[in-house]
Amino acid sequence: MKKILDERLIYEILSVVEEIPRGKVATYGQIARLIGREKNARLVGRVLSMAEYYGSYPCHRVVNHAGRLVPGWHDQGLLLLEEGAVFKDNGHVDLKACQWDE
Known part of the structure; x- marks a missing residue:
């Protein structure tokens, strides 16, 4: 079975996360699309759950x-x-106000 997660892919995801500006957010799916893996939002989440082992990234x-x-x-x-992010009454980030438009 081919290994799905390799160092190149991990750093590709983390380099996109590193570009998200203060006060803005990106979605898992948005990051997956930016690396050319539109259907791999869960993979992005998996990588971010291990990000601390690769350095300091603004995964929040x-x-x-x-x-x-x-x-x-x-x-x-x-x-x-x-960082100045805007939240809705339900506790979710207001994506209309804060989503990064890479």
Whole structure:
């Protein structure tokens, strides 16, 4: 079976994450599209869950397609608030106001 995750792919994803400006967010699907793997949003999430082993990246700037934060990662919302991200009443990031338009 071919190994799906290799170092090149990991760093390709992380380099896109590194480009997201302060106060903006990107979705997992958006990052997958930017690396040419439109159907691999979950793969992006998997890589981001291991990002700490590859250096320091602003993974808190990545949310799901509805603007929902990572369940159980309470600091993500605080980090985004500190950067000026706008939230809806339901606690999701307001993608219309904050989505990175790479």
